[in-house]
Amino acid sequence: MKKILSFAFLFAVVCAALGQTKVSGIVLDDFGDPVPFANVIFKDSSKGTITNDDGRFYLESDERYEALIVSFVGFTTQEVALEKSVTYNLEITLPQGEQLKEVIVYTGKQSKKNNPAVDILRKIWNRKRNNGLRQFEQYQYDKYEKIEFDLNSIDSALIKSKLFRGMEFIFEEVDTSRVTGKTYLPMFINEAFSRVYGDNVIKEEKENLLGNKNSGFSSNQNIIGFVNDLYADYDIYDNYLKFFDKSFVSPLSRTGIDTYNYVLVDSATIDNKWCYNIIYYPRRKNELTFKGDFWVNDTTWAIKKINLQVTKSANINWVKEVYIEQEFDVLNDSVFLVKRDYMLTDFALSKKEKSRGIYGKRTTLYDNYAFNIKKDKGFYDEEVDPYNQAIYERDSAFWAKNRLEKLNEDEMGVYKMLDTLKTVPKFKRLYSLGSILASGYVEVDKWDFDYGPIFSTFGFNDVEGIRLRAGGRTYFGPNDRWRLEAYTAYGFRDQKFKYGLSGKWLLDRKTRLTIAGGNRRDVEQTAVSLSATTDVLGRSNASSSLLAAGDNSRLTNINLTTASVSFEPFKNLNLSIGGIYKTFKSASPETFSLDYIDALSPTGISSELKQTEINVTLNYTPGRRTIGYGVERKDENDNYTRSFLSYTKGVDGFLESGFDYEKLQLFYARPWQVGGFGRLYTTLEVGKTFGEVPLSLLSVVPGNQSYFSIYNTFSQLDFYEFVTDTYATLHIEHNFNGRLFSRIPLLRKLNLREIIGVRGAWGDISDGNIALNQPAFQSLTLNPNAIAPNEKIYWEYSLGIGNIFKVFRIDFNFRGNYFENINARKFGVTGSFGFYF
Structure with missing residues (x-):
């Protein structure tokens, strides 16, 4: 019986092998050069392929074939016998020659006229x-x-x-x-x-x-x-x-x-x-x-x-x-x-x-x-x-x-x-390593806890010196209904601990009804974004100033407490209502002042701001696709438009809050695929503050004093170089994806990609806000005639080269005007790393 079964198995294997045809090889011309794009088909069938750039091909079928037909325009068609069902590394030569007289032969670049194709x-x-x-x-x-x-x-x-x-x-x-x-x-x-x-x-x-x-x-x-x-x-x-x-x-x-x-x-x-x-x-x-x-x-x-x-x-x-x-x-x-x-x-x-x-x-x-x-x-x-x-x-x-x-x-x-x-310990270790590199978190399954993000562990700035950070989050699975996150950080120069704690809970998955809250005490660079941060657990923007252009000590001690409720009445439309209590104080009063005129202060000047706000935001992202249905979701794509509308009401007198004001902000960002000419990114931001408020509550045109290219900032502006209560900014950046360099013979093989960018900002500030913030403005040594770019639009442009060694991009940034500002930087070079297709 065993012999019969063994014979049956062997017979089945042989039949399967006989019923297959596998062949690979290279197609060459008379001079031994590869012939790309040549047709290779099994004889008496429509199953075939074409050779690649190097003239190589591979072809297989579940049926048995006896020969190949190899052809290309301008060459003599060859029939190649296949003596075995599996034949690898064939070398096939196509002699130069013409096809039948009634067939028009095309070689090299083809004419667009009188071409039947x-x-x-x-x-x-x-x-x-x-x-x-x-x-x-x-x-x-x-x-x-x-x-x-x-x-x-x-x-x-x-x-x-x-x-x-x-x-x-x-x-x-x-x-x-x-x-x-x-x-x-x-x-x-x-x-x-x-x-x-x-x-x-x-x-x-x-x-x-x-x-x-x-x-x-x-x-x-x-x-x-x-x-x-x-x-x-x-x-x-x-x-x-x-x-x-x-x-x-x-x-x-x-x-x-x-x-x-x-x-x-x-x-x-x-x-x-x-x-x-x-x-x-x-x-x-x-x-x-x-x-x-x-x-x-x-x-x-x-x-x-x-x-x-x-x-x-x-x-x-x-x-x-x-x-x-x-x-x-x-x-x-x-x-x-x-x-x-x-x-x-x-x-x-x-x-x-x-x-x-x-x-x-x-x-x-x-x-x-x-x-x-x-x-x-x-x-x-x-x-x-x-x-x-x-x-x-x-x-x-x-x-x-x-x-x-x-x-x-x-x-x-x-x-x-x-x-x-998945039961093999070694595979578990390899999988865990890959997961850490991808997510930035170390999973501790025993406690349903993730340590990280590990990339935020080390930082440096002028106030804290060397900064170490440790944190983590609860993690039961990707679709958790609730999540807690926390971190602590220590600066060796200021010898102070900082911390952040946040929590969020998804109450209803269908409407995305979510409540959230948290508290953060930290040192922050507050002049890198027009939209004020309410993030209590992200990496501090102040921690990346190991290498910086100019004075980079204009940092702020913040104490931020938030509570909010949000939901999605329609797909990709998120409405959030929240309350914020925050205090701001200079982290380096010797070099940076947040002082403002305060008639109730014994000295007539206050150095610390305490403020309560009510905030309503509307975030619309048509075309956005997400994965997961827990309290945190991840984007599946990045080619969607984002519209963000924010209304903030400052409440005077509550929890020692000092100012009554209103602020409106609109943010609009859209990527554009410009056919075969690459991708265009545009971002428009406008905003206005109604009322007189200290510098901490005004809108600062975001500068960038690091040597890293950061989109939506102005590379040649110092922090707090322009301060406004009414503003409009526009950022335009186009990546040609190598469309131009591919036409230059000496650059073609490098696969570089060209990027151009133009950025502009207009802003104004009222006389009342100038008067209120005189102590801070004097400390900042702002140009008295150009605190805000209201007489002419500030602008700059950049020329970039991307895909250097596949991972590096370098930008050459040029300032367009306001050269009379103190320590104005006319030219700068920034760079960034990233893995892009």
Whole structure:
């Protein structure tokens, strides 16, 4: 019996092997140079790929094929026999030659005129708004999405490395990528099943999540948020496709003929539809472009198949390769609907061929389309319930019914493998280290407590000298209904302890009804933001002045107590009402004064302010997506507009409060994706204080005396250089993402990115406020004729170079006017670090 079973197993393995074909290699010309973008297909099939920038390719199929057909315009087509089912490292030479006489041959840069491929492209443009879901007033469909992360380039050296000692069992799940031909080890998988509804008339769309399942990281919101933002939906008919916060020119774009070369190479019948095959590749290097091919129907001019590969020279960090393919189903003679969408990203520190990295793969399938079933607007306005735990606990029967594509053995094994892996002590340590670096907190599961943030442990300023800080928060899970946070800090120069304590409680998750409160005693730099801080636990802005331009001792001792209630009457609209009690006093009275005229003081001057305020704020963030539903949520995206309106009423006489006044402030920030020309950031702030108040309550135009680039501050202004009670500021910054440098041969390979910025501020201050604050203004040695920039707008501009060594940015900042101000800084250099795609 055992022999029979063994024979049956061996027979099954052999049959499976015979039914597969795997092949990889490189395509060269007569001179031994790689041929990029060459077509490689299995003979007598439509399954194929194109070579990459280095002429390399990998192709596989579950069926057995005997030969490859390799072709490219201007070369003689070659047929390569495949003697074995698995053939790696083929070297194929394409001799120079012409195709059949009636076929026009295009090589190198293609003409935009008399090019049949471009003629077809124009027909696609004319019909693209009439293709797909746009043809119907309403639509709905099922959507299944599978996202997977894999460790790639698995070899014996990695398997035997000390890193994986004790975890060797995980390599039993190693497989080979059908796109790149590299071995990989699945490490994470997430499945989601949804029903999507849309209305083209009222321009609304809604997605109801019905099931979600992943392999052990459901509580890690950082991973989930990254995945959701990374793999946002896109439409290949759009002019620009957004990936990694960058806009890639679509090969179907109206600007495509200026960006790509197009070649008509074939025609064939696919699913009973006659289609043309067009390959495309970039006209220039280092731009955000693709290479690949697509099949288009000859009557509807709708796309039947398309694949897109990001060129290796594209100015994008930490990504070695991106491969996308979409297939469309023929509903009837005129309707082509997306059926399958696949995207593979190879994340790596280096773009070298043999570098090891992580695959991120998304497969999305669509089915059960239905049309013109009208639903009222209230259906779309009603928010999907994010608190239904059953969504995340669906049984195997649910997934067996609703998976539109079965998991293969390796994918099924991920669930079991990770369940086992999480019990291995070494993996727990590695996972904890990664979590600390990502969140900044050290998890102490035994006490449901997180220590941190660890990046705020050390600081320095002119008042405290060396500053040490320790703190933490309660943490039972990412969806906690309540949270407490606290910290303490000590300055070795002033020999004083500081502290902060806060708490918040989510009373109702549907309306986001939350109460919060806290107290903070600390040293703070209060002239870095026009919006006063009510944060009792963030890192002190005074603690980063180890390196500073000019005098950086204008610091304030603050004692801030807050209590508030907030709720969301509508999605992304937050209303908050609170009370604030605060005291302000100079932390360095020898060099910085907050004195003001006080008729009730024995000396006629007061140095300390005590003030009670009532504050109402309205925060509107349309387009914002969040993850989690606890008292704290995290943003899933950053490309949304923010409008912030604040009204503050100063209450005189309550708890020794000294002033009666009103303050209105409006903040508006919006990012703009400017097609293929990068991203524009704009921020507008306006405000007015009604009444006479001390310097601590006035609006200071935010300066920046550090050597770090801080957006929404003025790099060439000192702290308290301009003081206002009425103000307006505008910040404009544009990142071209290397669009200009990519056209300069000597700079092209450096993948640098150019940034320009312009900043302006106008403000005024009443005679009453000038008189009230004479002691402080004299101490600040402000220009008496320019306390506020009211006669002319203060402005400055900057020229920046980003992506230096992939992590560094440097800005050259220039002051535009007010050079007569004391110690005015005409020019400065600032920099910043960051990890950006």
